[in-house]
Amino acid sequence: MKERYDVVVVGAGPAGLLAAKAVAQNGFDVAVIDRKQDLSSVSRTCGQSLLPPNEYFFGDIFHYNEKDKRFCYASTGLSFPYTGAVKNLYTWHMHSPGMNKLQFGSGDENGAPIALSYDKEIMLKCLLEEVRSNHVDIFPETEFTMLQPGPGSVVVVAGDKQFQATSVIAADGANSRVVEALGYNTNRRLIANLYVKSCFIKGFNPPYKNSIITAVTFLHDKPVYIFLLPRPEDDEWNFLILTLEGSVDLEEAYTHITTHPNYADWFKNAENVRDFAAIESILSPIIKPFRNNVLIVGDAGACQELECLGAMLTGWKGGLAIATALKEQQLGIPPRAVDQYSDWWLNTYIKQYDYQDYLSIFGIAYIFSQPEIIDYVFSLLKEPFPPTFNPYTAVGLLGARLQGVMPRIMQERPEMLQQLAGKMMMFPSDVMAETLEDIS
Ligand SMILES: Cc1cc2nc3c(=O)[nH]c(=O)nc-3n(C[C@H](O)[C@H](O)[C@H](O)COP(=O)(O)OP(=O)(O)OC[C@H]3O[C@@H](n4cnc5c(N)ncnc54)[C@H](O)[C@@H]3O)c2cc1C
Structure with missing residues (x-):
């Protein structure tokens, strides 16, 4: 040597x-x-x-x-x-707990892909x-x-x-x-911990093709994020379950998601072919x-x-x-x-990729804090956004669109706006840091 x-x-x-x-x-x-x-x-x-x-x-x-x-x-x-092999992905469908949907990209496969599966x-x-x-x-x-x-x-x-x-x-x-x-x-600053279980699955019945599918769900009142990404070959998909909550049992979350009425149809013939996991600390850069x-x-x-x-x-x-x-x-x-x-x-x-923006996407279930709020906000943002799977770009698009619907929220749900404003005034890192306090 x-x-x-x-x-x-x-x-x-x-x-x-x-x-x-x-x-x-x-x-x-x-x-x-x-x-x-x-x-x-x-x-x-x-x-x-x-x-x-x-x-x-x-x-x-x-x-x-x-x-x-x-x-x-x-x-x-x-x-x-x-x-x-590679596969071009064109659209990102993001679901609220009640299955209202934000869509990034219009599904146009003649345009540039938003991500490349590899x-x-x-x-x-x-x-x-x-x-x-x-x-x-x-x-x-x-x-x-x-x-x-x-x-x-x-x-x-x-x-x-x-x-x-x-x-x-x-x-x-x-x-x-x-x-x-x-x-x-x-x-x-230690902001939060990320706990992940994932697997490659076969036999998944996707609701959209050549798309990234994400969702927020709650297990025992704790937010859990779902990511589904097509693999480049065959009918395989990459299925990720993420949470910032140390108390969430990821095996239980897997069963919860795959049998939940929102998603059960997608998973009814799905077979897990390979397991992965991750635990990461989220720190300021x-x-x-x-x-x-x-x-x-x-x-x-x-x-x-x-x-x-x-x-x-x-x-x-x-x-x-x-x-x-x-x-x-x-x-x-x-x-x-x-x-x-x-x-x-x-x-x-x-300077260009503010980590607070990155955290905003991860922290969406904490900023909008309750399933009902996420459902309501998503219901106001039905019009597809420009195509992106870049979290920094997505948060900019989302923020701009949210500003536009604030008067409507003020009129329809003033009490919700009050709740939302509290969290939206905070740094996402402070909102997410509450998950650390939960553990201790
Ligand atoms: C849940 C999740 C989903 C993700 N999804 C995507 C995605 O869809 N697209 C995307 O682009 N990125 C994604 N990423 C991020 C992507 O995986 C990383 O950004 C990328 O792998 C970082 O590359 P890296 O070389 O910096 O570190 P790593 O890929 O982590 O490589 C670090 C290497 O260092 C080695 N190592 C670690 N500690 C030691 C040690 N003490 N001694 C010797 N060797 C050591 C490891 O074995 C590893 O080989 C995701 C990450 C996570 C956690």
Whole structure:
């Protein structure tokens, strides 16, 4: 085992592999460590839909180049092979507990898709081949335990292994241990915890085709979110159950949903073919992603998630920044690459994608607080919204439309408006933080 590298990347997810590709393509020695045994296998829940391909996201436009079977970022020039199937998704149907519906997109399949369903395991396999061909050393079953920063280098400790590197890239995702070890979390706010059970199902009877279907339901008065996304092949769907409530039994929620009169017909022939799960802390994002020669990329520095497209771009850009910083050192010229990356992170993520907006979509059942309120508000917003599955865009569209119906709510349901106003005046993070208080 070679113990000295220019760069050690912690985490072989989408962000880490693209960071490794960027550094290695500039001729530097790179090691990637990951705790998983089979690096392309996915056991943590992911919707496995790439979004949003119909608008700029993190300053770029993502698309699938079908001719060459590559995933491409048109503006940055980043591309890599993807040999799996894809399916275009055009509409997002979001249901209230009483089955009133918000619809994003009109179902027009001649327009741009709002998301691309794909196979994440195949993408990771393709990315692993790509980095291996760039002579990156990959260490599976190597779990990061601690960092020892020193002058001009960092020692990464992973169990009984040690790696010395000039720079480290932390790409170990949500609940990042590297971020914790660097002391960032003392200044981040723990907003809520997310608990997820999901499975691939066959035999699902979808009410809409080539669409994303979501719903809010309540179990013992606690909000539970349902996501249903078509898989790229066959008749498989990805069925996700999410809650911020630690007291919700996700197995009970599964039975509740699949037998509930609202959805029972969809699930009557459904067969669970593969299980996944996730538990994640939702924290306020990191503002300055570089400390002690360690650069944070991907979900490790985010408020819960950047979506795969955002994670990959931060990985790629972060990798290029570290490669450039290493060149600066070799040439003895004043450093600026890492600061440029930090500025990009600040301007592109922190300032453009306000985490409170992201939380608004997640917190919808808390902001509208009761099934009856959600049903009523959704009933006022029947007209389809423009096509999007981007949570940040959706919250803007929703907010604008809500403003327009406020006079009607004031007239029809003044008492409800009073209740709504209370929550809507609060930061979504404060509303969601009440779920933490519930647990303690
Ligand atoms: C419920 C849910 C649904 C989602 N749905 C979607 C979706 O539909 N579309 C979308 O684009 N995104 C979705 N996401 C988000 C998406 O999964 C992430 O944004 C993306 O995977 C982040 O990539 P990453 O490389 O930053 O982190 P990750 O994919 O989390 O990769 C981190 C890697 O680090 C490794 N690791 C972690 N800790 C250590 C350690 N201590 N030592 C060594 N290795 C370690 C892990 O094994 C993993 O391989 C979803 C997330 C959740 C939780």
